[in-house]
Amino acid sequence: MTIKKPTWNHQFTLVLLVALSFVISAHLSRHFLDPAYLLTATTNFVETGLMALAMTVVILVGEIDLSVACNLALTAALTGVLWSHYSWPLPLACCMGLTVSAMAGLANGLLVTRLKLPSLTVTLGSMALLRGAAQVLVGDRSITGFPDWFAGVDQRVVGPFPAITLLLAAAAVAWWAFLTRSVRGRMTEAAGSNPAAARLSGVSVDGIRTRAFVISGFIAGLCGLMMMSRVGAARWDMAQGRELDVITAVVLGGTDISGGQASIPGTMLALLLIAVMRTGMGLAEINPETQHVAVGILLAASIAVPNLLKMRTRRKAALAT
Amino acid sequence: MQAIADLLRRLFRAREAGVSVFLVMALVAAAILAPRFYSLQNLRNLLLDTPLVVTVGMGMTAVIVCRQIDLSVGSIVAVSGMAVGEIYRAHPSMPTPIAMAVGVAVGALLGLGNALLVTYLKVPSIITTLGTMSIYRGLAFVIGGGRQINPNDLPAHLVSLSISSPVGIPYLALLALVIFLLTHVFLSMSRMGRAIYATGSNPDAARLSGLPTEGIVAGAFIACGALAGLAGIMYASRFGFVNPAQTGNGFELQVIAATVIGGTQVTGGSGTAVGTLLGCILLAAIVNILTVAHLSGRWQLAAYGAIILVAIVSDGAGRLQSTPVVS
Numbered sequence: 001m002t003i004k005k006p007t008w009n010h011q012f013t014l015v016l017l018v019a020l021s022f023v024i025s026a027h028l029s030r031h032f033l034d035p036a037y038l039l040t041a042t043t044n045f046v047e048t049g050l051m052a053l054a055m056t057v058v059i060l061v062g063e064i065d066l067s068v069a070c071n072l073a074l075t076a077a078l079t080g081v082l083w084s085h086y087s088w089p090l091p092l093a094c095c096m097g098l099t100v101s102a103m104a105g106l107a108n109g110l111l112v113t114r115l116k117l118p119s120l121t122v123t124l125g126s127m128a129l130l131r132g133a134a135q136v137l138v139g140d141r142s143i144t145g146f147p148d149w150f151a152g153v154d155q156r157v158v159g160p161f162p163a164i165t166l167l168l169a170a171a172a173v174a175w176w177a178f179l180t181r182s183v184r185g186r187m188t189e190a191a192g193s194n195p196a197a198a199r200l201s202g203v204s205v206d207g208i209r210t211r212a213f214v215i216s217g218f219i220a221g222l223c224g225l226m227m228m229s230r231v232g233a234a235r236w237d238m239a240q241g242r243e244l245d246v247i248t249a250v251v252l253g254g255t256d257i258s259g260g261q262a263s264i265p266g267t268m269l270a271l272l273l274i275a276v277m278r279t280g281m282g283l284a285e286i287n288p289e290t291q292h293v294a295v296g297i298l299l300a301a302s303i304a305v306p307n308l309l310k311m312r313t314r315r316k317a318a319l320a321t
Numbered sequence: 322m323q324a325i326a327d328l329l330r331r332l333f334r335a336r337e338a339g340v341s342v343f344l345v346m347a348l349v350a351a352a353i354l355a356p357r358f359y360s361l362q363n364l365r366n367l368l369l370d371t372p373l374v375v376t377v378g379m380g381m382t383a384v385i386v387c388r389q390i391d392l393s394v395g396s397i398v399a400v401s402g403m404a405v406g407e408i409y410r411a412h413p414s415m416p417t418p419i420a421m422a423v424g425v426a427v428g429a430l431l432g433l434g435n436a437l438l439v440t441y442l443k444v445p446s447i448i449t450t451l452g453t454m455s456i457y458r459g460l461a462f463v464i465g466g467g468r469q470i471n472p473n474d475l476p477a478h479l480v481s482l483s484i485s486s487p488v489g490i491p492y493l494a495l496l497a498l499v500i501f502l503l504t505h506v507f508l509s510m511s512r513m514g515r516a517i518y519a520t521g522s523n524p525d526a527a528r529l530s531g532l533p534t535e536g537i538v539a540g541a542f543i544a545c546g547a548l549a550g551l552a553g554i555m556y557a558s559r560f561g562f563v564n565p566a567q568t569g570n571g572f573e574l575q576v577i578a579a580t581v582i583g584g585t586q587v588t589g590g591s592g593t594a595v596g597t598l599l600g601c602i603l604l605a606a607i608v609n610i611l612t613v614a615h616l617s618g619r620w621q622l623a624a625y626g627a628i629i630l631v632a633i634v635s636d637g638a639g640r641l642q643s644t645p646v647v648s
Contacts, residue, residue: 129626
């Protein structure tokens with residue numbers, strides 16, 4: 001079975017765009033080329049990257065998970081409350097947080113596969129419910145004062161590299177190997193590209209879909225703990241709107257929003273592009289709204305421009321015949 | 322007897338049955354838990370809380386029936402509010418109808434942007450409007466140079482639209498009511514309205530039977546944008562300010578939630594203006610009841626999520642039961 005892959009052209013364009021934004025950023029601020037700064041800056045994008053890896057699979061199987069950032073917030077809030085109000089040992093509270101995040105993912109998955117509900121509405125609802133639950137738990141306070149072993153995960157280094165950046169890189173390689181080199185991974189791609197055919201060849205499409213949601217939820221929970229450690233606080237409004245960055249990275253990377261076509265290297269390149277752009281613009285003191293505009297244009301253009309080119313070549317071909 | 326039973330069965334099967342049941346349950350719960358919900362002052366507050374969501378919800382219903390989605394409405398509300406506010410700042414004596422026309426025009430233009438991306442460049446609507454949501458939000462900052470429109474920039478006659486009333490109902494609510502009635506008639510009775518359902522339920526069949534499906538989708542996006550533009554003026558009137566960051570932030574979630582709760586399915590082809598109206602009232606009533614019952618505002622978002630999930634789950638479970646399983 002052949003599976004549609006994003007064309008080489010798309011990834012080549014992404015590489016060019018990364019290089020271009022790197023050069024522009026270097027021009028905008030001379031601090032940008034400081035390697036130590038760049039390496040530290042990567043830690044800001046690890047959560048987005050991990051969630052984007054999970055989201056790539058969710059979108060590959062034809063679904064979407066809008067609730068990831070809210071799941072992140074709930075995990076952080078729950079872990080924080082269990083630890084600070086109910087005096088749970090922090091490791092146990094973390095386990096509980098992770099369990100709940102995976103359960104929330106499972107609930108999304110079961111609603112989508114068992115009740116045949118569209119994932120867009122299901123996760124729209126769970127998005128509000130999960131962040132709402134986080135708000136009920138902690139209100140407007142921040143939970144702070146975590147022990148030393150937990151706080152500052154972004155400051156741990158392995159050689160010159162931040163540990164969590166290496167974690168993201170390792171996760172990306174593992175993810176890529178899973179999707180392209182393992183039987184289960186190939187089944188996942190099959191379930192995404194032609195669900196009916198996959199079902200007839202004995203692949204449990206619904207099982208794969210449910211699992212994609214569980215993994216997405218669990219990873220969101222993990223990112224919740226990571227962000228809690230990184231910023232040293234748990235709040236209900238953590239990572240608000242982050243699902244947009246996550247989906248942008250996936251779609252910009254060449255994954256088809258209607259499923260069946262995905263690229264892990266593409267997702268990572270797109271994440272790198274977003275990271276370079278945001279870091280560069282941040283250093284150049286460009287306000288966050290303008291940064292959002294740039295990412296928004298990039299997202300729409302990443303699909304519109306190739307479509308436009310395709311239309312032109314088709315028109316030329318029609319004229320030639 | 323038979324006629325009554327038939328009528329009841331038809332009522333129960335209606336798309337709006339679910340949301341109606343929830344609304345009745347909420348109203349009964351309010352009567353028991355928070356009788357103050359029924360004070361005139363509070364009902365008046367309710368009347369002022371719904372018009373914005375109803376107005377944009379009508380456009381959103383058309384868009385979702387077409388099998389599309391528009392996440393950019395909140396940002397359009399902000400752009401339109403900022404644009405009109407800036408004009409008021411320069412010309413405080415601008416009459417309200419002109420302000421409304423400007424708001425609608427701005428909104429329609431932004432909706433046209435969405436429409437072109439979706440129909441001409443074939444960018445899926447969720448990606449298009451995810452992008453334009455950020456782009457339009459940025460535009461709201463550009464228009465006012467990052468400043469907000471303050472109460473003293475807005476003329477008294479605009480603000481009075483949400484205070485004064487000819488028949489006890491503020492103009493703002495009357496405007497939303499008119500928009501609802503027009504949308505209802507348009508969607509359920511006009512040829513074009515039915516074409517929207519045809520496009521959403523089976524785009525290929527609609528195209529093959531000669532319907533201009535792309536034009537219909539484009540029209541829905543432009544109408545949704547125009548209504549969001551109108552909601553920008555209504556926001557300025559209701560709250561007396563427009564803030565480029567705050568205005569309309571998260572509004573798309575409210576509108577989509579109200580539409581979905583009202584029985585419109587994101588898979589396209591089904592949904593009614595009446596359902597959306599009931600969905601808007603249900604959401605506003607729940608928030609209002611929580612406030613009146615002295616449950617702090619922090620329960621609001623969770624209640625939203627719970628009601629969305631309960632509504633779509635009961636709808637989905639009903640559908641699974643009533644349709645034979647084909648596999």
